[in-house]
Amino acid sequence: NIFGSQPQQQEGAKTLRIAYTTVETVDPQVITNGMWILTRGILEGLVTQTETGDSVNPATAESWEISDDNLTYTFKLRENAKWSNGDPVTAHDFEATYKRLFTPSGASAGGTTLGANSYQASTGIKGAVEFLSGALTDWSQVGVKATGDKELVITLANPNPDLLPALSHPSLLPLHMKTVEEKPDDWQKPPNFITNGPYAVTNWVMNSTLDLVPNENYWDRGQVFYDNIQVQLIEATASGTQTVPYENNETDIVGIPDVDVQRFQKDPELSKHLKVVENYSVAYLAKLRSENPALEDIRVRQALSMAMSRDTLAGVVTGAKAGQTLVPGRVKGWDDSFALGEDIEQAKRLLAEAGYPDGKGLPEIRILAGVDSPIVAALADVWQKNLGIKVRPDIVESGVYVERRWQVQKGDYIGFYFGTFAGLPTWPTYTGSLWSPIDVQKFSLPSASWAQYQKIEQDKELDAGTKNKQLAALLKEKSSPGSREMADLVAKGYSEPDDAKRLAIFKEAAGVREQESLYIPVLWLSVYFAVRPTIEGIVMRAYPDYFYLKGLKPKA
Amino acid sequence: MTKSPLRHAWDRFRRNKLALGSLIFCGLLIIVALSAPLIAPFHYTDTDFDNKLVGPGVGGHLLGTDALGRDVFSRVLYGLRTALSVAFGAEVTALVLALIIGLLAGYVGGRLEQGLMAGTDVMYAFPSYLFAVVLVTVLGRSIFALILAIGIASWVTQARLVRAQVLTLKQREYVEAARSMGASGFTIAVRYILPNAIGPILVTTSFGIPAAIGAEAGLALLGLGVEPPTPSWGGMISEGVRSLLSAPHLLLFPAALFALTLLAFTWVGDGLRDAFDASGDQR
Amino acid sequence: MSLSQDHSAQDHLLEVSDLRTEFRRSDGERLTVVDGISFTVEPGKALAIVGESGSGKSVTVRSLLGLLPRTGRVTGGTAQFQGKDLLALKQRDLRKIRGRDIGMVFQNAMEAMNPTLTVERQLTEHLLWHGICGKADARKRAVQALGDVGIPEPERRVRMYPFQMSGGMRQRAMIAMAMITRPALLIADEPTTAVDVTIQRQLLDLLAGLKDQGTGVIMITHDLGVARYFCDDVMVMYAGRVMERASTLDLLDRPRHPYSIGLLGSSIEVGGRDLPLIPIPGSPPDLARRPKGCPFNPRCTQAEQPRCSEEQELIKVESGSAGSVDHGAACWKAAALV
Amino acid sequence: MSESAKQGEVLVRAESVSKLFSSRAGETLAVDDVSLDVRRGETVGIVGESGSGKSTLARLIMGLQPVTSGRILFEGQELSAMTGKAQHALRGKMQMVFQNPYGSLLPHYTAVGNVAEPLRLHNRGTRESRRAKALELLELVGVNPRFADLSPRQFSGGQQQRIAIARALALEPDLLVCDEPTSSLDVSIQAQILALLEELRGSLGLSCVFISHNLAVVERLADRVAVMRTGKIVEAAPTEQLFADPQDEYTKTLLAAVLPVRA
Amino acid sequence: MGFVRYLASRVARLVVSLIAVSIIAFTLLQLAPGSFADIARVSSGATNIGSAGTEQMVTELENRYGEDKPAWQQYLIFMKGAITWDFGPSYKYAGQDVQDIIATAFPVSATLAIIAVIIALLISVPIGVFAALRKDSIGDHGTMFVVTLGHALPSYLTAAFLILFFTATLHLLPSSGWDGPANMIMPVLALALGPVAVLARYVRSSMLETLREEYVTAALAKGGPYSTVVIRHALRNSLIPLVTVVGPLLAGLMTGTVFVETLFRIPGLGLYFTQAAASRDMPLLMGTTLFFALILMVVNLIVDLIYGALDPRIRAEAGGRGFLRGGRKLWQQSKVQPTSV
Ligand SMILES: Nc1ncnc2c1ncn2[C@@H]1O[C@H](COP(=O)(O)OP(=O)(O)OP(=O)(O)O)[C@@H](O)[C@H]1O
Ligand SMILES: Nc1ncnc2c1ncn2[C@@H]1O[C@H](COP(=O)(O)OP(=O)(O)OP(=O)(O)O)[C@@H](O)[C@H]1O
Ligand SMILES: [Mg+2]
């Protein structure tokens, strides 16, 4: 059958069709666009995100206890949690899955964890980093332990206020390890793929569809309402319009691109279909290293940040808001107190002070981007108008983009690269792991030192220990005082048990980062979905989960 | 009465109204492309945030604006520039490569021919469009890279044609006659064979131009066209396809001009083919 | 026409009168290629059409069979064949005559045979089309016909493709193809140009046999020797007109038209080493710029103006010797030229 | 060149030359151990059945194809042993007229351009002098110089062949090889060419190799005739003798098959 | 005998060409900026990764795929597998072997291409014959005019217009997916329209040429019914060279359908290739490139063989170069236009 899927739906079956980007693999421990579909309702972790995304609801774990030192988490798993093949979901499953995640690649069958392991290791689980690097080979020393069929204990090396939300990340979802080990090559292929979430996978045709049916053994089967879910896999970069299938009633839930949002909004009928997740990601600029030192002057960077007319830019993209800070407004406790603010006059003064009155003498500023974005074009326009400087976008192929971002640019090529970041809407995420202290420090290095830094990093002769020591020393010596200050503040924030105090510290750290202007916030972006009104129970939530499949139901 | 073969071809071409009209249209396109800065009411990067995505005629924008309020008409004009420079550049590249390789292979023959033809076979086996994708990926996005990529991807067919032409012409008695007069291989290849092979070569080249314009647009669709914000039709079309329902003018105008240009060049090619194909006159 | 009056209509196998054919050139210009030609063919007799290259010999016979290319058109005249006017027949009716009653041998045998079909197929398909016989019988006839034209091992050769045969064999196969239905009229357009003299002789003898069985033949040739050897009558064409028409011996021995005289003067033959060679001066006329009156006028050494610039009728110069056609020439001076 | 002292001396000699063509389809011995002399001022006719190797022999004599065995000597020198330069120089002394008049002229050159081309290739004279010479030659072969700037396809077959002959004469060669120069022309044009050749032979003292399947033509032009069959010369004799008293069987059948035109 | 040798030499050439193709592709890939790890990090949406994660990821990839080895060794390792039809696991589609991807996706592309070509033939042959028989009439010019329109429009544009018309306006056909015959209509049309134009003009001109042949006149002179003569003598002989156009056209369509595939969400092979190139997925890119090259060359070989089988002149020369000469020559003339992307 050349048509991969077999649409053999019975009469009256309740079917939901949603559009989603291509799923390259359903291994949640491999970083792909596809992995995020798993959290929506195929695999179920210990917890799921709340609607705001900054805290969690019980899922496979019925409840948990946190020790007073914030280092030990004891999860109690549901008695009736079952895999789609009827096996009970046990704490051992979780332990085995996490062991697979932290096992250095190539060592075992589970060696396909493209990078996911390394940053999950930094969630702070005790011994994870060491185990992963091979320094520690005794798994029992790692802070993940099934202390009973239904009890899992996670021990941290240092407190992590974000641990619970982090557990909703795909790579910390459980896998049916028995199948994974027995069928190392084929466990992903239906019907081998065993799930513990509300839905199970019956059919998967790459670049085409992923077909789901209810997991009859799911502990909360009553909340699973659709008989079929067809996930239509659309290659994001090359896709044409996605609204055509929606408006032709081939799809029930779909992300809507900007141009169409405006039309939907104006249409009395279609406007009812629109759902929005606001401020889900942050568009930002990062300073490029260059032989020309113009941007190493903090005044120039601040001037540029102050003269962005972010409100104008926000007008370019529907639903966008002025990106006042790198921490978006939806993070609880946000206020504009630590923003650098906008002030064109001040910006001009700063430029003049730096030796570029009216932008004279400043080389052309390039904005490096991997995809053509209206924001970049608009920004170039705005900067030219506000400051009288020359600005030109530099849109390159993605391979070039990733390579150039880390290079020291030749000659008078100065500028920023353009990117977007999104994460859990929490302070530790937005200060500790996105535009993290170490990154800020690295970006603050003068170009020469950065070149040196890269050289050490790539030196194959050095062993890991010496390398890290040398790098740390270099950072300490050459990075900007501001960046070091930020690093200290973030570290302090992590171990501060008091919520209010912690918030204040993080906010201060974020403020220092804004002042440095190595990373410059541009816009806070929203994402729009069209959801057919025949669907009930949809709750739009924060990045990255957007909505869960569980609880969706057809209107009677 | 005094008419060279080229003159004859031209006479035949002239009688073909469609081809002649197309040729004039193509000439106009070239003039327009050259004078785009004079004609275009806006620069292609000029944004107009108050008039984003407006339809034709609104806010002084003849064909409307895109998501940034950039003038579609101006962008289409500049896109024409891109399209034509890439197409002509690529065709010249292809032609030069094809002539050198085809003439050498066809005339010299022997080992050299086998070697060259093996090389062409390999290049032929390399799916030309894939080759362009990889090459642009490697060289980065620039007009130069596109010209090279499309040119290299299309010289193969041309070289084969040149060689085939040379091989047939080589059989003609005048080549042997020339040899008997003491002409060198180079003279024969360049002075005697080439001018007589030029007809069909010209025809392929003229067909190559719309193909190259199409190829450029295709690469742009994959995000491998010229670097934005330089407008390219492919880029505009892919943007247009994405807003098919909400802003059809973004697709329709570039697509219409694109299609017209392709058609015009195709018809010119057709006309040339008929003009050079004297067989219609024989009996 | 004035020449054939002494024959009763029933005698003629074919009577063509005042045939005119035009071509549209690709630049839109119209060329009269055959300009009012009349002749007759008798059963069991052969008519030779000779004349300069491009004088319209092939076009004349193609016009008769309705086989002109798309750009050509018969614009006038009649061609009575077995009581029907070929030129007035519908294609459907003409088709029934072609191949069955009139056979044609094309100028170039290599091109006139379909390279992708076997000789057998091509020899027999018209037998089937015309319902002359069944498949099995057709096959037998094909082998027989190939044998008849002197091709050795016909059983084997019949299964060959044309390109597998030598030029001479192909030419013979072509003749076999035309003869296989025993047509009443055979048209042969330069059937022997591609072969050397020895084979030419064989082919002519073969055709002579056919003639003896009552088939009328039109033979187009450049070779006056062939005409003399094989044909009963000769018609000389120049620029789409008949210049002279007579029985072969009359014409070759006593040509009356200056063009025929020139033609004979420029033919050379073995043993004629010491005869003077008198080429016709000038070059053939451009049909688009036909001279007024006699088309040969500009090249004619005998021309006298203004008489030669007037239209020239084919006039009778002399009665034909016993049973043969009258000797006619399209020149007012013909009677004076011997 | 026309010094009578030189008359009779051998200009070209073919010494038991053979030519073998091998293709994947098989091998063809196109010319099989043929020896032939052409003396100064003499015309040698070659006749024979088609495919007997006449054209191949002509090409070998012209050095357009290498011999498989044997030697071709031009004025006592072996062609294949010469340097490229010497060969180039020699090309000026031997010229060929090809079977197909239109095909052998450069289609994109004018008539006069075609005639002047050998002069250009051998760097004779200036552009103007070459043109003047070419016009002179055209006139000599009877092509009105008024039409000198037309392209070859605008001439009739006979005129084209005249232009080809003019071109062959441009370098004042000692030897002219004609490969069926009239076979594609009709009798009246053939007669024009023959008359021209006869005249030129008398006035320029050319040596000539003349290939034709038309026995009458050969009889007319040649001093001696060689009859070829399947790559071999089966008979060679002075013309009159050959026609009057053929020795070889094949020659006899050939002559017997000729159809007379006149009574 | 000769034929076997001929075939053997063709296959040998094919192998050498494939090796050359692989070397070029590999070299190009080495020259390309960026690596899979770098790009994956940016494009995967794995935005939480700090820089520590990247380092880890790069080393991991290097270990897994041998990217730490010198390029020539990597090449040899890859080719060693490739010989046994094992291209190894894709980087991007982790857990999938490249040959499995090809095995599932290629049939889809091939089906699409084959149907498109069949449709194109069914439409273009009658059109071409019609136009040739009515040369220079209004009908001829009219059809050829329309046909050129179809040709000038690249498939992606045709596809967009088809969607706009059939889906967005008429709501007749599904715009995307690959679930049943209704899904095929638009992609097949989009792919077939270009070839219709190419083939129709080809049939027309080849038909015109054949109609001019003396043997067609000769067949008419034998009293053949017009239709019989046109079909048996003219059409048959005009269609033989068509094989040489259809082959490469088919191969081209099989490899070049990426736009149509993405636009209609069809799980074909074209999409994989572009993704492989964009993400520097070495095994997938090499695998698909080699596979495409193989397809192209095999199709060419088949075309030459079929051509020989159809035309007795070439068949007779089998073992000689006849196959090549006849087939290729015509084919070169016809391949005037590269398949538009
Ligand atoms: N299809 C055509 N279109 C235009 N003119 C044509 C066509 N066919 C023939 N002619 C012209 O008609 C004239 C007569 O041609 P035809 O073939 O009858 O000559 P012919 O006497 O048979 O010559 P040959 O002895 O060379 O065969 C020529 O001047 C030729 O140019
Ligand atoms: N280049 C070649 N390759 C292979 N065989 C050839 C080649 N040239 C000629 N032959 C063969 O050599 C033989 C002699 O050919 P040649 O052309 O010399 O004959 P010819 O006497 O001139 O015949 P014709 O009278 O037909 O011109 C023929 O069998 C021919 O097929
Ligand atoms: Mg004729």
Ligand SMILES: [Mg+2]
């Ligand atoms: Mg010859």
Ligand code: NI
């Ligand atoms: Ni009468």
